[in-house]
Amino acid sequence: MDNTPIIAFRDFGFQYTVQAEPTLYHIDLEVRKGEKILIAGPSGCGKSTLAHCVNGLIPNSYPGKATGALTIGGKDAFSQGLFELSKTVGTVLQDSDGQFIGLTVAEDIAFALENDCVPTAEMHETVRKIAKLVNVEQVLSHAPQEISGGQKQRVALGGVMVGDVDVLLFDEPLANLDPATGKQAISLIDEIQKHTGCAVIIIEHRVEDVLYRPVDRIVLMEDGRIRFDGNPDELLSTDLLPQGGIREPLYVTALKYAGVAITADMRPSYLPELALTDAQKAQVRRWFASQPPTPAQPEKPVQLMVKNLDFTYSGGHHALRGISLEVHKGEMLSIVGTNGAGKSTFSKVICGFETAQSGKLTLNGLDLRTLSIKERADHIGYVMQNPNQMISKNQIFDEVALGLRNRGVAEENIRPHVEETLKVCGLYPFRNWP
Structure with a gap:
């Protein structure tokens, strides 16, 4: 392993222009070629900000004030533009859909090659090699939006690999994947790292899932600082993960x-x-x-009843077949399954975003099929997988108040409800933030 760091933070700090306090404090961190590093920490700890400093989104897209030093490829990172940094650091975003450029998988992988004016024959050969390496040969002619979540991530990885970068940065690669597909993703990252010898940085809080394959180091962040940087075995022999709000392996x-x-x-x-x-x-x-059996739960009234629910998309895909279940008042229910099993489709049918061809769907005895989406929203709250698709207001307070205002609630009654909700969610200090 080359001992010269590709990335070096020296007493580095960063404060966004729109914030009153720094997000990163006194960061000292080195990344060398061939290393695989997991950067973990709870939400808001600064790990995404650290990643944005590495791939150039800071300061090129998110301006602010930096202290200390950060070098990438031996050069001052903040003096390099996004294009220059992309030659050293390839990033696979959490939301792969936001990374696609081409109309087909092949076009998307070839995008960087086209920008570099690579001859057509050489470009086709490179795309074939990369597609084989990331196992997307069978979907090269498909639109990126038509393939599964795991395949999308492979395509995004292929798109950054064509640049022969020194560093691959994965921003929460497991966020939208089921456990089985997540294991495949971690295995692929491991194979790519061994094949290319590049440095791999994984930003993720699902520590156990990342450890499906060994990593060289774990960097644990908390409140904008590095709390631990070292051997994974040493970290797991401490209580630092649960103390920092991160679930240790079960x-x-x-x-x-x-x-x-x-x-x-x-x-x-x-x-x-x-x-x-x-x-x-x-x-x-x-x-x-010696563990006692799980105690029996008291019987509670049925709140949501689903019986013989069937749904088929217009393209002919039969997504739901004979779904029947009961959800009782006060019950916490988890619906699990692999990508494509129908979990999201089932949620959309309940909310009225899709209409089932047959079956019964009642809430507190009320036939949901007779209600519009707006009327169902008075009874059912829905949080999407990607919250960015739900946000339409410029300030947090107004976003939380939107539903009450749409229902015609008096303004003097809205403020106490919204403020109490923000306090419960830990968002009250940010109520006037964008």
Whole structure:
């Protein structure tokens, strides 16, 4: 591994122009070629800001004041434009849809090559090689919007790999993927890193999922500062992750509940190599056997009833088949399934965004099929996977108040409701922010 850092933060700090306080404080961090680094931390800790400094979105798109030094490829990062930095750092965004340029997968992968005026024959050959490497050969003629979430991420990765970059930066690559597809994504990142030898930076809070394949270092951030930078096994032998609001791997938590002391030499960061003594295994079995059964829940009235629900898209895809279930008052229900299983479609049918061809759908005895989308919104609140698609106002207060205003609630009654909601959500200090 080359010992010269590709990226070097030296006592670096950053404050956005629109904010009163810095987001990053005294960051000292080096990234070398061939390293795979996980940067983790709770929402608002500064990890996305750190990523934006690396890929040039700061200061080129998000201006602010920087202190200290940041060099990328041996040059001052803030003196380089986005185009120049893109030759060193390739970024795969959390929302792959926001990264697509071409009308087809092949065109999207070829975009950077076209900009560099690569000859057509050479371009086609490069696209084929990259498509094979990221396993999207079978969808080259498809529109990016037509393929699955996992395939979209592979296409986005292919689009940045054609530039032969030194650093691949993944901004929350697992956010929109189910666990199985997430494992495939982490495996692909691991394969690409081994194939290219480039540095890989993964911004993610799902630590256990990233550790499906080994990483060299974990950088744990909290309140704009680096709290830990080092060996993953050493980190998991501490309580720093739960203390920082990050869920540690469930198997580590289970071992702690069983009374097993976690040490770095047990290799807790990589489950296939986790080393437990026979005594520790026996200790875990005794703890598991001692757990009481889950207590029976009291019967509650049915609030939402779905019976024999069927839905087929206009293109002929039969997304829902005979769905029947009951949701009781006060119940917390999780609907799980792989990408494409029908989870989002089911939600859209409940909210009225799509109309089922057959079946029964009632809420507190009221037939939802007789209600418009606006009328259903009086009874059902819906949070989309991508919240950016829901935001239409310029300030947080006005955004939260929008639903009440649309329902004709008096303005003097809106403020106390909105302020209480913002306090519950921890957003009251930001109520006047854009």
